[in-house]
Amino acid sequence: MPAEAHETLILPPPLRRVLPAARWERVNVGESGAGVWKSQKFVIKVQARGGVQFATSLQQERERLRWLAGRVPVPRVVGYEVEDGLEYLALTRVPGLDASHPDALFHPDRLVNLLARALRELHALPLRECPFNMSLSVTLPHVRERVAAGVVDESDFDGEREGRTAISVFNELARTRPEKEDLVVTHGDACLPNFIVNGEFIEGLIDVGRAGIADRHADLALTHRSLIRNLSPEAAEEFLDLYGREFVDPQKLAYYRLLDELF
Incomplete structure (x- = not known):
């Protein structure tokens, strides 16, 4: 286009x-x-x-x-x-500020708590009611099509993957695919700009085109990465603590950050 x-x-x-x-x-x-x-x-x-x-x-x-x-x-x-x-x-239009706005970031403890609570509530929705499948069986073929079409922006890869090709990233995804998915209803692009904060509340979730049933780490990985970029590694770790460490798999966090490179 x-x-x-x-x-x-x-x-x-x-x-x-x-x-x-x-x-x-x-x-x-x-x-x-x-x-x-x-x-x-x-x-x-x-x-x-x-x-x-x-x-x-x-x-x-x-x-x-x-x-x-x-x-x-x-x-x-x-x-x-x-x-x-x-x-x-x-x-x-949802009233409020996106969570990456300086005024929202000015209260980091409150923001981290709101993000953890918002994702816990989203992830608690009943799977049987959700008609959208965004598990790896759906997303991996989709990103393979994007790689084959040459539409992946390789210049926008995270620093740790600078200089790599989209094909090499996809091959790594295929090779390291987790054996099991911890399926919940996910946002799909849970970066800070897609949470609208209004005072003491998350007023709205936006850009939900990738929402659907997927591993919870599809959200946790992106929120965690976004907090590192916008606040600090400490804030990102606090987010995981508040969400619930018993649900967090560091290898899956890395895997879903890798998957996001191809979107």
């Missing part, structure tokens, strides 16, 4: 009819690849439909948001449209 394809926000007529006139501001935080705009009360996401250049489609995100609604705090879906090869997803 050309970068300019979603540089200007032009809403399809059905969305213009349901959304009030507003001043839309482009959002540059996050790594989803979609174009994102926000107004005072709403958020619009736009990306090309189809292909493997994006980790998930906006249609997948819409389906997950609808399922998660009423179970955990998420934005409400206002509308979804496809026009001229682009997907448009309109959502309510």
